[in-house]
Amino acid sequence: MGRWEPGAAGRLAQAALELYAERGYEQTTVLDIAERAGVTERTFFRHFADKREVLFDRSNALQETVVAAVAAAPPDLPPLEVVGAAMERAGVFLEDRREFARKRAAAIAANPSLQERELFKMATLGSAVATALHARGVSSPAAAIAAEAGVAVFRLGFERWVSNDDAPDLPACIRDSLAALRALTA
Amino acid sequence: MGRWEPGAAGRLAQAALELYAERGYEQTTVLDIAERAGVTERTFFRHFADKREVLFDRSNALQETVVAAVAAAPPDLPPLEVVGAAMERAGVFLEDRREFARKRAAAIAANPSLQERELFKMATLGSAVATALHARGVSSPAAAIAAEAGVAVFRLGFERWVSNDDAPDLPACIRDSLAALRALTA
DNA sequence: GTCTATAGTCCGATAGAC
DNA sequence: GTCTATCGGACTATAGAC
Numbered sequence: 001m002g003r004w005e006p007g008a009a010g011r012l013a014q015a016a017l018e019l020y021a022e023r024g025y026e027q028t029t030v031l032d033i034a035e036r037a038g039v040t041e042r043t044f045f046r047h048f049a050d051k052r053e054v055l056f057d058r059s060n061a062l063q064e065t066v067v068a069a070v071a072a073a074p075p076d077l078p079p080l081e082v083v084g085a086a087m088e089r090a091g092v093f094l095e096d097r098r099e100f101a102r103k104r105a106a107a108i109a110a111n112p113s114l115q116e117r118e119l120f121k122m123a124t125l126g127s128a129v130a131t132a133l134h135a136r137g138v139s140s141p142a143a144a145i146a147a148e149a150g151v152a153v154f155r156l157g158f159e160r161w162v163s164n165d166d167a168p169d170l171p172a173c174i175r176d177s178l179a180a181l182r183a184l185t186a
Numbered sequence: 187m188g189r190w191e192p193g194a195a196g197r198l199a200q201a202a203l204e205l206y207a208e209r210g211y212e213q214t215t216v217l218d219i220a221e222r223a224g225v226t227e228r229t230f231f232r233h234f235a236d237k238r239e240v241l242f243d244r245s246n247a248l249q250e251t252v253v254a255a256v257a258a259a260p261p262d263l264p265p266l267e268v269v270g271a272a273m274e275r276a277g278v279f280l281e282d283r284r285e286f287a288r289k290r291a292a293a294i295a296a297n298p299s300l301q302e303r304e305l306f307k308m309a310t311l312g313s314a315v316a317t318a319l320h321a322r323g324v325s326s327p328a329a330a331i332a333a334e335a336g337v338a339v340f341r342l343g344f345e346r347w348v349s350n351d352d353a354p355d356l357p358a359c360i361r362d363s364l365a366a367l368r369a370l371t372a
Numbered sequence: 373g374t375c376t377a378t379a380g381t382c383c384g385a386t387a388g389a390c
Numbered sequence: 391g392t393c394t395a396t397c398g399g400a401c402t403a404t405a406g407a408c
Contacts (some may be wrong), residue, residue, distance in 0.1 A: 030403080042374090079273070080371060116306045145363065148335075180331045
């Protein structure tokens, strides 16, 4: 096949997203996805560990972006500022994929098993952020709670961005979400 | 004497916890659990939707405790105080089950699919708390972020309590966790 | 690429409690 | 009779093993 064609993994991910939208996650078999992508069922499982994983970015680019932003922040910036800025950075990263993010979010919102996987990915992101904060000299408990709070800020900002047509861009939604957190302790 | 021994659900939960500890979640089949509990495989699925759910309290008593505490808090208390107190209340509720909590936490920590389910339950708790806060007149965004922060506070306090022999009681761990969150914005 | 174990669903049957 | 809890067997799809 030509080099302009997406690889099998990309076609599988695309086919899965379409099918989950058309007939729902439960009503879609791995065989359905494989056939639409023009590969065998077996090939699906060579690229993705399970039927859920196909909706998640294998490259983990979002997490890498956030962790890099945490590591690169000015050394004297307080933990919550560091995390907030890093999450905003993640927002910039995703901003131009809004339509994809919406379709993906709709599929996930419609199915509890996909929600579970999404929450696991967010928790993994939280752990990575906590580790990165700790590496900056932040104490473990402070790093853990700052990371969890940061993930919550990201998640709520993201949710507003995908579910509301009138919402501003993703970095702004995340900024607002962080401001709401700050307002709680004021 | 009835045709069956009473308490099938409890026996299944107990058997599952033992088997997950003895040989791991993946290496335990639903049939194994059912046999140890003295029922058939089919009966397992009558009581629990799937193999993971057997580790989770079907009565949802923890969530009810937290939601009730949120609803019963003094009307003028700020959202974060309300949530913090409610989570501490949950801590009191769990305090006398430390050994059980430890075994359960060990099983969950050893398996990603159980972690996914645990995270889902925590997210459900978060939604319930957000709804309860909103019912008190807290704006939706503030309720959502306060609820998420509260769940993070609970989760980190709980983690310290189960994983550290020298930790104080659960309400105190949760209080410390809340203090760490407050310190972030100070 | 084929084979197989296991999760999880659906049908109905049965037996006790009220 | 109704309600609830158990059991049996057949069935599909996932996911891993070979």
